[in-house]
Amino acid sequence: MTEAAYHALVKEPMGNALLVFAFHGTGGDENQFFGLAQELFPGAGVISPRGDVLELGALRFFRRTAEGVYDMQDLARATAKMTRFVESWKRRHPARAVHGFGYSNGANILAAVMMQRPDLFDRVGLLHPLIPWEPASAPGLKGRRVLITAGRNDPICRWPMTEQLVRWSRAQGAEVATSFHEGGTKCAVKKPSPCPRL
Secondary structure (H helix, E strand, O other): OHHHOOOEEEEOOOOOOOEEEEEOOOOOOOOOOHHHHHHHOOOOEEEEEOOOEEEOOEEEOOOEEEOOEEOHHHHHHHHHHHHHHHHHHHHHOOOOOEEEEEEOHHHHHHHHHHHHOOOOOOEEEEEOOOOOOOOOOOHHHOOOEEEEEEEOOOOOOOHHHHHHHHHHHHHOOOEEEEEEEOOOHHHHHOOOOOOOOO
């Protein structure tokens, strides 16, 4: 069963309420945003999958070869797997709005799925994503809502890359909202980092 492709926390929707997918960051797990999603969307169905890659004890959704350098073959694997996972839940709960949000590595897998299958989500929140590749055109994003958050001084996701993602999303016709702050460096220099990164 594709719905069981990931270990996940699940709350079934009430009535015709929407579905919300919540994707954790590196070092988080399915608990990281499960409660928050329920607070943000009372009555909604919530699906919060656990990443299936372990890196030095930290859960992720796909492998990387260095900080900010992705294993693109594994990203392709993970994108296809997550796409099937989302599709399966949509078939189980048809004809309802579907939202998704993710932080850091969770934002990256969500972005990869969104770029390949823009029809799967009505609204997407990408919280501090890093997209170091040039995405293909995704005209299916037209009219869909995309939120992008970032730190202008993030040492891992350099500011020009965030600007590039915003420009790309708008070029596809998405309704893009942004929320930026001046931070980034302080979080990245602490070891072990208290905030899951990319």
